[in-house]
Amino acid sequence: MRPRKLLTLVFIALLLSIGYLSMNAAPVLSDENFSYHGDTAWRTDFSEAKELANEQHTPIVLYFWTTWCTYCEDYNENVYPNETVQNRLDDFVKVAVNLDGDSSLQQQYNVNFPPQHVIITPDGEELVRITGYADREDFLSYLETANKRANGTEST
Numbered sequence: 591m592r593p594r595k596l597l598t599l600v601f602i603a604l605l606l607s608i609g610y611l612s613m614n615a616a617p618v619l620s621d622e623n624f625s626y627h628g629d630t631a632w633r634t635d636f637s638e639a640k641e642l643a644n645e646q647h648t649p650i651v652l653y654f655w656t657t658w659c660t661y662c663e664d665y666n667e668n669v670y671p672n673e674t675v676q677n678r679l680d681d682f683v684k685v686a687v688n689l690d691g692d693s694s695l696q697q698q699y700n701v702n703f704p705p706q707h708v709i710i711t712p713d714g715e716e717l718v719r720i721t722g723y724a725d726r727e728d729f730l731s732y733l734e735t736a737n738k739r740a741n742g743t744e745s746t
Contacts, residue, residue: 625686627655627662628670630679632686636695643683643712649740651682651733652699652708656689659704661723669726678733682709709736 624631632653633639643650655662669675687695689704699708699716707720709732718736720729 625688627653627686628666630670630676630684632684634686636685636687639683639685640712646683648712649682649717649736650710650712651679651684651736652695652710653684653686654689654696654699654701654704654706654708655686656704662705664723665705669724669729672726675726675730675733678730681737682733707732709733711740 625634626632633642636652639650642648655665670679687701689696689701695701698714699710701708705723707718708716709718709720710716717739718732720732724732
């Protein structure tokens with residue numbers, strides 16, 4: 591084999607290896623029941639979350655994310671760690687849905703890209719949808735709107 595051809599093959603293999611490693615090196619903290627984003631514990635079992643939301647009469651925040659989503663990292667760094675956001679999220683049952691793994695909720699709520707938040711009633715009625723990245727103040731505003739709609743003090 592010619593040295594130039596061999597060098598080209600080695601270069602292509604190196605590029606593919608770097609791509610593979612970068613896609614799989616994103617830190618994802620999780621355990622059997624939760625996924626952690628910005629120090630926020632998000633449930634991973636939608637059925638359990640729905641039961642809990644029914645018991646507590648609380649809306650559900652569905653967070654659709656992936657490990658390769660840069661805006662998801664922005665949420666982890668700039669939105670979720672904020673104390674005010676943490677306090678407001680406590681008014682909801684939180685469910686993280688990895689779009690690389692779960693397609694049933696993705697199809698049910700017509701989510702095609704990350705990040706997206708769909709806030710629903712325990713019965714599945716959509717209250718608010720946040721497509722893409724929302725800064726901290728906008729995110730808090732969306733949560734407030736969802737709470738008002740869930741309590742019947744604002745129309746959808």
